[in-house]
Amino acid sequence: MKRSECIAMLYPELGDKAVVTIMGACAQELYDLGHRENFFYLQHAMGLASSIGLGLALHLPREKVVVLDGDGSVLMNLGTLATLARYRPANLVHVIFDNGSLLSTGGYDSHTASGMTDLAAMARGAGIEHVAAVDSVVAFGEAAIDAFARNDLSVIVARVAAVGPNYYGMDLHLPENAFRFRRWIAGRTSTREKP
């Protein structure tokens, strides 16, 4: 299965959720479906997308937060799994696309390429209760439906092919993305607080 198929399947569900993606192919594939103000693309600082998601989820308990992560990024910040488990934000869905590759930085094998390193097992070992490991589009869709419906921290590890888009580029400056993302959240919060 391709990551782009999974993201396309999620896309219709993301309109009302705060979404954080990692850099490169993952960000580009979401952007290419149509940018929305509630999407934040972390184009560097590998590993921190899930930490941003944790900060969002704990401080916005009434919003659903979705992190689109990757094996290379998670491997750079494995402690995040334990921190997520400790604080267990009920409104966070952490999707890890595992393509066994550092695709966006040259396509070198990551530590998960051999199949020895199991990110789902690591998430479970960190103490996260709801972890789904999927390798088909149908199973991904089912896991996503469960995760969005569940009022508890959910991790989905999706084994995907190491392929990405042919073109990288966005008509969106990085600080502009941050400002607009924050404004979308502020708008949600202020609308809800009105009587």
Add this chain to the structure above:
Amino acid sequence: MSVSYENSKVIFQAIKDAGVTSLSALPETWLGLLLQHAERDPGVRLIQVAKEEEAIGVAAGAYFAGERHVLLMQNHGFLAAINGIVSLAQLYGIPLCMLIALRGHWGEPYPWHTRGGIVTEGVLRALNIPFEYARTPDAVARQIREAYTLSQSSLSPVALLLTRDLMEEPL
């Protein structure tokens, strides 16, 4: 040498008085008493991380959520967080108000802290991070308030270095 109970209390109250409602931290000796206050206070959310770079992400999430957030870390944790500071906070214009325990500096008896202590100021300068030294309990409340204000107006990281004079009981 023991950590100053009184000054830890003063610093925590100063953080509260700055309107801060959310803290991220990696516990360490000088910050221990301060974090105990945070744990006991229902008006403050404390998020402990496994490594300090995580806290840069958590702080960004808190900022996006409109929450007033301060980061507590040791200077070696600051050194461990640099890519997050550069490639998240500085790249995207996200404010960080960092209170950093300055270990390994004037009066440091432990050799293992010294390299980090000696390079901290130079690294802050290289990163263009405005910083001040907090040395006395009388000034620290104003310093925390002003560090927070500058981080928000400049949309960038700001550091307040918590020194031995402030954090340890005098001999």
